[in-house]
Amino acid sequence: MAVQLEMVSPFKVLWHRDKVAGFLAGAAIFPVTLELGLTTACNLCCPDCPSRRGQPGLFLPPETARRLFVLCRGRTFGVILSGGEPTLHPGFGQVLAMAREHEFRDVTVISNGSRLDCDEVAGPLLRHASVVRVSLYDWPGEKPPGLSPTLKRIERLRRAIDQSGSPLQIGVSLLTRGIGRRQLSLAASVVRAAGAHWLYLHPTCVSTPRGSARIQGQERLLTALESFRRDQPPGFAVHYLKQRFSSNPLVFNGYHAAHFVMVVGADGANYLSSETKYQPRYRIAVAADYVRRDLFSDPPRRAAIAAVRSGNYPAGGGRNRGVLYSQVLEEIRRASTGKEAPALPDFLLPHIL
Numbered sequence: 001m002a003v004q005l006e007m008v009s010p011f012k013v014l015w016h017r018d019k020v021a022g023f024l025a026g027a028a029i030f031p032v033t034l035e036l037g038l039t040t041a042c043n044l045c046c047p048d049c050p051s052r053r054g055q056p057g058l059f060l061p062p063e064t065a066r067r068l069f070v071l072c073r074g075r076t077f078g079v080i081l082s083g084g085e086p087t088l089h090p091g092f093g094q095v096l097a098m099a100r101e102h103e104f105r106d107v108t109v110i111s112n113g114s115r116l117d118c119d120e121v122a123g124p125l126l127r128h129a130s131v132v133r134v135s136l137y138d139w140p141g142e143k144p145p146g147l148s149p150t151l152k153r154i155e156r157l158r159r160a161i162d163q164s165g166s167p168l169q170i171g172v173s174l175l176t177r178g179i180g181r182r183q184l185s186l187a188a189s190v191v192r193a194a195g196a197h198w199l200y201l202h203p204t205c206v207s208t209p210r211g212s213a214r215i216q217g218q219e220r221l222l223t224a225l226e227s228f229r230r231d232q233p234p235g236f237a238v239h240y241l242k243q244r245f246s247s248n249p250l251v252f253n254g255y256h257a258a259h260f261v262m263v264v265g266a267d268g269a270n271y272l273s274s275e276t277k278y279q280p281r282y283r284i285a286v287a288a289d290y291v292r293r294d295l296f297s298d299p300p301r302r303a304a305i306a307a308v309r310s311g312n313y314p315a316g317g318g319r320n321r322g323v324l325y326s327q328v329l330e331e332i333r334r335a336s337t338g339k340e341a342p343a344l345p346d347f348l349l350p351h352i353l
C-alpha cells in the first residue's frame with residue numbers, strides 16, 4: 001500500500017537542512033516560502049476575517065511581486081498567493097506566470113472558491129499552479145446530499161484538470177468548530193465526490209483583545225482525527241496539524257519562522273507572520289527593501305524577529321504554523337550545539353511551509 005506523505009507538520013521546516021544549518025550558525029538565509037497577500041479585497045464577509053486588519057481594497061503591485069521573485073530566484077522555491085481573495089487581483093494570472101518564470105516549484109493559491117469557474121482564474125490555475133486550496137464556507141453540513149455552489153465549481157475545475165492533463169491539485173480546507181466525527185465523514189465524502197484531492201482541517205480561531213485564540217472544544221476532535229485519516233480511500237487524503245489542536249505550552253525566544261516564511265501584505269510590506277499581517281508593530285521590512293540582496297542579513301530586520309518571544313507574542317493563541325515552527329527551531333537550536341538537523345521523510349509540497 002502506498003504510504004501517504006504528510007503535508008503539514010511543525011517538523012517540515014527541518015526538511016530544509018541547508019537553511020536550518022544556516023539558521024543554527026546564525027547566518028542569513030533566504031526563505032523557504034514567500035507568502036504574498038495579493039489583495040485585502042474579498043467578495044465574502046466572514047466573521048473574524050484576518051484580512052480586515054488591512055486597509056480595504058489594497059492590491060499588491062505586480063512589480064513588487066516581481067522584485068521579490070527576482071530577489072529569491074534560485075534560493076526560494078515555494079510561493080503562496082493569498083488574500084483577501086487573491087483571484088480578484090487583476091494581475092492574478094500574471095503573478096502566477098511570473099512565479100513559474102522565476103523557478104518557483106510549489107505554487108499554492110488560497111481561495112474562497114467563488115471564482116474558480118471564471119476563465120481568467122481557471123486558466124492560470126491550470127497552467128501555473130501546483131495547488132488551489134479552497135476554503136469551504138458553504139458545505140452542506142447535515143442537509144441532504146448535494147453539492148454546494150463552491151463544491152460544484154470544484155467539480156468543474158476537476159473536470160478541466162482531467163481533460164487538460166494539468167498537474168493542478170485541489171485541496172479543500174474546513175474549519176472544525178462545531179464539527180463531530182459524523183460531520184467530518186460527511187464533509188470528506190462530499191469533498192471527495194466533488195473531485196478534490198485532499199481535505200485540510202484546521203481549528204477556528206477568533207480575535208481577542210490580546211490577539212487571537214482557538215475556540216474551545218475543538219481539541220476533543222483530536223482523538224478521532226487519526227483514525228478518520230486512516231479510513232480514507234486511496235487517492236484522497238486528510239491533513240491536519242495536530243499541534244494546532246493541542247494545548248501544550250509553546251516556548252520560543254525569537255519568532256524564528258520569519259526567516260523561513262516571508263509574509264508580504266497587499267501593501268507590499270513584510271510582516272513577521274500571517275497572523276500579524278497589517279499590524280504596524282510587526283512590520284519588519286518595506287517594499288523598497290526588496291532590491292537589496294542583503295535584505296535577509298539586515299540587522300534591524302533580524303533584531304525585530306529575535307525580539308518576539310512566546311511570552312510577549314499576543315497572536316500565539318491561534319497556534320498558527322509560524323508559532324509551531326518557531327518552537328521546533330528553538331528546540332533544535334538549544335539541542336544542537338553545532339550538530340546537524342535530523343533527517344526527515346519527504347513531505348508533500350516541501351517548499352510550502
Ligand code: SF4
Nearest residue numbers: 042044046049084112
Ligand atoms: S473568504 Fe477569506 S478573505 Fe474573504 S472574508 Fe472570508 S476569511 Fe476573509
